[in-house]
Amino acid sequence: xxxxxxxxxxxxxxxxxxxxxxxxxxxxxxxxxxxxxxxxxxxxxxxxxxxxxxxxxxxxxxxxxxxxxxxxxxxxxxxxxxxxxxxxxxxxxxxxxxxxxxxxxxxxxxxxxxxxxxxxxxxxxxxxxxxxxxxxxxxxxxxxxxxxxxxxxxxxxxxxxxxxxxxxxxxxxxxxxxxxxxxxxxxxxxxxxxxxxxxxxxxxxxxxxxxxxxxxxxxxxxxxxxxxxxxxxxxxxxxxxxxxxxxxxxxxxxxxxxxxxxxxxxxxxxxxxxxxxxxxxxxxxxxxxxxxxxxxxxxxxxxxxxxxxxxxxxxxxxxxxxxxxxxxxxxxxxxxxxxxxxxxxxxxxxxxxxxxxxxxxxxxxxxxxxxxxxxxxxxxxxxxxxxxxxxxxxxxxxxxxxxxxxxxxxxxxxxxxxxxxxxxxxxxxxxxxxxxxxxxxxxxxxxxxxxxx
Amino acid sequence: xxxxxxxxxxxxxxxxxxxxxxxxxxxxxxxxxxxxxxxxxxxxxxxxxxxxxxxxxxxxxxxxxxxxxxxxxxxxxxxxxxxxxxxxxxxxxxxxxxxxxxxxxxxxxxxxxxxxxxxxxxxxxxxxxxxxxxxxxxxxxxxxxxxxxxxxxxxxxxxxxxxxxxxxxxxxxxxxxxxxxxxxxxxxxxxxxxxxxxxxxxxxxxxxxxxxxxxxxxxxxxxxxxxxxxxxxxxxxxxxxxxxxxxxxxxxxxxxxxxxxxxxxxxxxxxx
Numbered sequence: 001x002x003x004x005x006x007x008x009x010x011x012x013x014x015x016x017x018x019x020x021x022x023x024x025x026x027x028x029x030x031x032x033x034x035x036x037x038x039x040x041x042x043x044x045x046x047x048x049x050x051x052x053x054x055x056x057x058x059x060x061x062x063x064x065x066x067x068x069x070x071x072x073x074x075x076x077x078x079x080x081x082x083x084x085x086x087x088x089x090x091x092x093x094x095x096x097x098x099x100x101x102x103x104x105x106x107x108x109x110x111x112x113x114x115x116x117x118x119x120x121x122x123x124x125x126x127x128x129x130x131x132x133x134x135x136x137x138x139x140x141x142x143x144x145x146x147x148x149x150x151x152x153x154x155x156x157x158x159x160x161x162x163x164x165x166x167x168x169x170x171x172x173x174x175x176x177x178x179x180x181x182x183x184x185x186x187x188x189x190x191x192x193x194x195x196x197x198x199x200x201x202x203x204x205x206x207x208x209x210x211x212x213x214x215x216x217x218x219x220x221x222x223x224x225x226x227x228x229x230x231x232x233x234x235x236x237x238x239x240x241x242x243x244x245x246x247x248x249x250x251x252x253x254x255x256x257x258x259x260x261x262x263x264x265x266x267x268x269x270x271x272x273x274x275x276x277x278x279x280x281x282x283x284x285x286x287x288x289x290x291x292x293x294x295x296x297x298x299x300x301x302x303x304x305x306x307x308x309x310x311x312x313x314x315x316x317x318x319x320x321x322x323x324x325x326x327x328x329x330x331x332x333x334x335x336x337x338x339x340x341x342x343x344x345x346x347x348x349x350x351x352x353x354x355x356x357x358x359x360x361x362x363x364x365x366x367x368x369x370x371x372x373x374x375x376x377x378x379x380x381x382x383x384x385x386x387x388x389x390x391x392x393x394x395x396x397x398x399x400x401x402x403x404x405x406x407x408x409x410x411x412x413x414x415x416x417x418x419x420x421x422x423x424x425x426x427x428x429x430x431x432x433x434x435x436x437x438x439x440x441x442x443x444x445x446x447x448x449x450x451x452x453x
Numbered sequence: 454x455x456x457x458x459x460x461x462x463x464x465x466x467x468x469x470x471x472x473x474x475x476x477x478x479x480x481x482x483x484x485x486x487x488x489x490x491x492x493x494x495x496x497x498x499x500x501x502x503x504x505x506x507x508x509x510x511x512x513x514x515x516x517x518x519x520x521x522x523x524x525x526x527x528x529x530x531x532x533x534x535x536x537x538x539x540x541x542x543x544x545x546x547x548x549x550x551x552x553x554x555x556x557x558x559x560x561x562x563x564x565x566x567x568x569x570x571x572x573x574x575x576x577x578x579x580x581x582x583x584x585x586x587x588x589x590x591x592x593x594x595x596x597x598x599x600x601x602x603x604x605x606x607x608x609x610x611x612x613x614x615x616x617x618x619x620x621x622x623x624x625x626x627x628x629x630x631x632x633x634x635x636x637x638x639x640x641x642x643x644x645x646x647x648x649x650x651x652x653x654x655x656x657x658x659x660x661x662x663x664x665x666x667x668x669x670x671x672x673x674x675x676x677x678x679x680x681x682x683x684x685x686x687x688x689x690x691x692x693x694x695x696x697x698x699x700x701x702x703x704x705x706x707x708x709x710x711x712x713x714x715x716x717x718x719x720x721x722x723x724x725x
Binding site: 154155156157160161172174175176177178268270271272289292293295297301304305308309312 | 482483484485608612613615617618619621622624625626627628629631632691693694695696
């Protein structure tokens with residue numbers, strides 16, 4: 001059994017190609033069923049976001065799985081393979097698992113540590129599960145991946161700090177104000193960046209927005225977006241009295257706010273006054289920052305915060321990378337154990353059958369046994385069986401994690417003569433679309449753990 | 454005796470572990486450490502409260518082992534648990550107040566355990582009991598208020614210097630720190646005022662005018678004046694920001710002076 005990921009993302013393909021490979025939510029179930037019905041593919045999950053399109057598949061042959069995954073993309077999107085093949089990446093087995101863990105942790109995202117992707121992968125998995133295109137392997141893998149993603153976001157600060165200038169301003173504001181709910185934003189000028197910053201404050205809870213601009217019409221246009229109030233530029237001093245957060249982005253050549261303008265405002269204030277100067281040349285005299293309870297941050301300061309946050313995210317990413325390695329190893333071990341389960345089940349069933357047969361013989365030869373004596377005998381014979389089996393089971397589990405796994409499984413089947421038990425399992429009707437493989441390659445033999453597709 | 458010692462040692466270990474996890478969470482934010490620290494602190498509070506209740510029941514017959522420092526530490530833990538439970542991002546505040554609470558408790562358990570006779574006598578009087586409990590609660594409120602002001606100064610310094618780092622991220626907002634420090638002073642000042650009036654009445658009945666010779670009374674008066682001044686400047690002269698925070702932080706020295714005077718045995722208030 002092989003795990004494969006075939007896809008493209010923001011690193012390998014530009015948006016004009018990515019947009020042609022987007023699965024819409026309503027056509028995804030159909031796409032999943034179509035992909036699952038392709039030759040060699042037994043389980044599949046499709047992750048489709050604005051930054052990536054990835055097919056996760058479990059297949060019985062690597063080459064065939066890869067071929068039919070690409071063929072599916074070609075036929076579904078009606079784009080010749082030659083056009084998109086150079087932008088595709090294909091990762092196999094351990095690499096594919098590792099890649100999925102990177103994706104859910106946000107380490108493969110455009111902005112390291114973003115949290116949205118975790119929800120998107122979760123939705124993709126649940127959709128696939130709902131369509132019945134996942135089985136034992138992907139049920140385990142995606143649950144493990146989602147748990148890892150949650151852990152990354154709760155136990156690290158990877159996604160907690162702003163990585164854009166406008167969000168950085170909001171984050172700074174949170175260090176001054178407990179809440180923005182009763183705060184007034186004063187937006188000076190009609191710059192795009194200023195408006196975006198005001199928009200973030202508004203989204204963070206600020207209810208009142210005052211817009212000042214030299215052209216009143218423009219101020220009114222912007223104010224209407226926030227259900228705010230537009231004022232002419234000569235009302236600057238009055239507006240300053242009402243403001244808690246001032247965002248300035250005019251095209252003025254000289255500072256429009258100086259220490260002398262701001263000082264009188266502070267006499268009646270109890271809470272801090274936060275100035276964000278996004279304009280270049282700057283609108284606010286840097287000396288304003290020296291006043292008590294006043295904090296002035298310009299565009300460079302905000303960029304500095306973004307850089308610090310990015311490097312913090314990178315530090316956290318190193319921690320997450322170690323977890324990913326551990327999780328990948330854990331999954332590999334689980335996967336390897338998966339092959340040994342049918343053998344152990346067969347051995348146990350055979351041993352218990354022998355025990356039951358022996359008990360029946362004893363009961364025939366000693367008909368006077370009381371119920372209590374029979375119980376004791378049954379318990380003791382089972383105990384002998386369990387003790388005898390304990391070591392071989394432990395050893396075969398250990399061998400399952402080594403490179404000599406296949407030889408060990410063959411030997412195990414031969415020594416304990418399990419061919420008959422495994423054949424019986426093979427002959428059972430495939431009521432649950434159980435994938436059954438030859439026991440000559442016991443890793444693929446289906447036993448208690450069915451690999452449904 | 455052994456059982457009692459064992460319980461006190463257990464309490465100290467529990468408190469130390471809580472502090473350790475809290476410190477680890479400050480350095481490397483981790484919900485498990487935070488959870489463990491809080492759970493252990495709840496454990497500390499439960500043991501303290503249980504000891505406190507048991508001692509209250511035996512007040513009338515057995516000598517008291519719970520003294521003022523013990524109750525002060527209990528009050529700090531209680532305030533911290535309430536504030537930490539109600540507000541987010543108060544980890545640093547909780548750590549600072551627990552550090553003081555732990556130091557005081559450790560001091561009480563290892564050095565000041567034989568000083569309770571006079572305190573017992575005092576507690577036997579209802580007037581004395583109200584005087585002591587109000588005083589301790591006011592000291593706890595003042596201590597927490599000063600912690601908030603110290604954190605305010607740190608936050609203000611980092612924002613002024615534009616030093617965006619993990620420490621700043623852990624600090625509560627200036628607004629919250631300012632409000633907490635003000636309201637804690639607002640709670641503490643009338644409590645201490647009432648406690649001192651009751652104390653005067655009670656001690657006057659016992660020893661007459663001689664109580665003026667006790668340094669501790671003057672030190673308590675200093676606490677009242679200093680925090681009263683802070684409160685007055687905030688309300689009447691609308692002081693706020695850095696200036697008020699500095700005053701409020703330095704006001705904590707008056708509480709430390711109180712502890713020193715109590716420890717020098719020059720006062721009849723040996724217990725605090």
